[in-house]
Amino acid sequence: xxxxxxxxxxxxxxxxxxxxxxxxxxxxxxxxxxxxxxxxxxxxxxxxxxxxxxxxxxxxxxxxxxxxxxxxxxxxxxxxxxxxxxxxxxxxxxxxxxxxxxxxxxxxxxxxxxxxx
Numbered sequence: 001x002x003x004x005x006x007x008x009x010x011x012x013x014x015x016x017x018x019x020x021x022x023x024x025x026x027x028x029x030x031x032x033x034x035x036x037x038x039x040x041x042x043x044x045x046x047x048x049x050x051x052x053x054x055x056x057x058x059x060x061x062x063x064x065x066x067x068x069x070x071x072x073x074x075x076x077x078x079x080x081x082x083x084x085x086x087x088x089x090x091x092x093x094x095x096x097x098x099x100x101x102x103x104x105x106x107x108x109x110x111x112x113x114x115x116x117x
Contacts, residue, residue: 013092048100054080
């Protein structure tokens, strides 16, 4: 089963969702803004992505620039920031068979879910 961590207000996230629908892929949608992952789920997702919490942060978001831009925090503290401000989570995130990617560009998603051109 494919999972997509989706933001309905993000065009790139919506494009990935359309791609999955077009190819009749079986998938679950996780609206992470309204159903924030638990700390354990976020830690697992970071492991699947093979990145640090800081690398998962959308640094262009105003909340990051206003509150966190010049802060030096531990990984644990950045995880708490992501949970408190899920808008900072990069998107879309697609997970298949225990491997996760940030779905930009969309070609990364095509490769992950093995869509043939």
